[in-house]
Amino acid sequence: MENCYSNIFNFNKKNLKKTIKSLNNHKVVALPTETVYGLGGNAYSRNSIQKIFKLKGRPKSNPLIIHYYSLNEANNDIEFNQYFKKLYKRFCPGPITFVLKKKIRSKIHSLACSNLKTIAVRFPANKIIRSILKNLNYPLAMPSANKSTKVSPVSPVDVFDEFNNKIKIILDGGNCKIGIESTVVDLTNYPRILRPGIISKNSIEKTLKIKIKNNKKNRKVISPGMMKKHYSPGIPVKINQLKYDGKSAYVYLGKKFINKKNFFTLSKRFDLDEAASNLYKTLRFIKKQGYKRIQISKIPKKGSGIAINDRIERASKS
Ligand code: TXA
Numbered sequence: 001m002e003n004c005y006s007n008i009f010n011f012n013k014k015n016l017k018k019t020i021k022s023l024n025n026h027k028v029v030a031l032p033t034e035t036v037y038g039l040g041g042n043a044y045s046r047n048s049i050q051k052i053f054k055l056k057g058r059p060k061s062n063p064l065i066i067h068y069y070s071l072n073e074a075n076n077d078i079e080f081n082q083y084f085k086k087l088y089k090r091f092c093p094g095p096i097t098f099v100l101k102k103k104i105r106s107k108i109h110s111l112a113c114s115n116l117k118t119i120a121v122r123f124p125a126n127k128i129i130r131s132i133l134k135n136l137n138y139p140l141a142m143p144s145a146n147k148s149t150k151v152s153p154v155s156p157v158d159v160f161d162e163f164n165n166k167i168k169i170i171l172d173g174g175n176c177k178i179g180i181e182s183t184v185v186d187l188t189n190y191p192r193i194l195r196p197g198i199i200s201k202n203s204i205e206k207t208l209k210i211k212i213k214n215n216k217k218n219r220k221v222i223s224p225g226m227m228k229k230h231y232s233p234g235i236p237v238k239i240n241q242l243k244y245d246g247k248s249a250y251v252y253l254g255k256k257f258i259n260k261k262n263f264f265t266l267s268k269r270f271d272l273d274e275a276a277s278n279l280y281k282t283l284r285f286i287k288k289q290g291y292k293r294i295q296i297s298k299i300p301k302k303g304s305g306i307a308i309n310d311r312i313e314r315a316s317k318s
């Protein structure tokens, strides 16, 4: 079906070719993944990576995630270890990112890794991004397709709202199934969660048969997720709100206020995975409706609720 956006393209053979040609010419394109939409560019190309940082307004000190089709390609760039092999086998392709030691012979441009000796690698599951990765001679550096500090996009129109016509190709993969960014786990030493996601600490622990730690505040590598102002919908957010203030948009779990003006549920059935997948969509919708403030009720800190709380706590600090 045609849409009214000149830079949003359906996924078909012709547009797949067009996208690949664009990437080969060091252009940056917006692509769907199962988590959120990404801004993809050739990870070997200084030119492509510079464009990504510029478009996002992202500090150069914040490294990008490198996306691969399979282990074969990643083997050129990272040192595998036992933890990685086990987690890859259990969860990939899927919504998890691994920080690993970079091989000396790796061709990934140092700018993509902010000159670090490590690389964050991910093997996305979404069919569209996989069909692109399969047809390239290089991996893709791909941060979320939003301006730095803003909420990640979960639909092609969200990407358009961030960048308008500054990106020439936004490939339409519909709404992202998972709706929040991948879990980031540092495997360079003893495993550590740098960013919680839908793949929980618990299930990583079960797979590795060890207890793991959360990120410490004094780590050398600061993720953008650690920046104070991050995941901001552009209006003030208050969390752990028990009482409606009478004028904000109120975000909650369940169906207590269903069909009531100014109330927005993340999941009628208190399903935290579903709530995570609706979070960014709901925050963007509220902003578009013209609300000036958002209140969010208490969200349980278990399962995907941990990732939700991580994002909304940061959103509330802007
Ligand atoms: O789901 C996702 O991961 C999405 C989709 C598009 O794949 N991508 C994404 O990228 O969320 P971005 O750039 O928005 O977040 C990347 C995170 C940041 O917190 C960054 O600091 C961290 O990964 N990161 C990247 N390289 C790293 C490294 N070498 N060491 C530690 N953290 C790293």
Ligand code: MG
Binding pocket: 143, 144, 152, 224
């Ligand atoms: Mg991001």
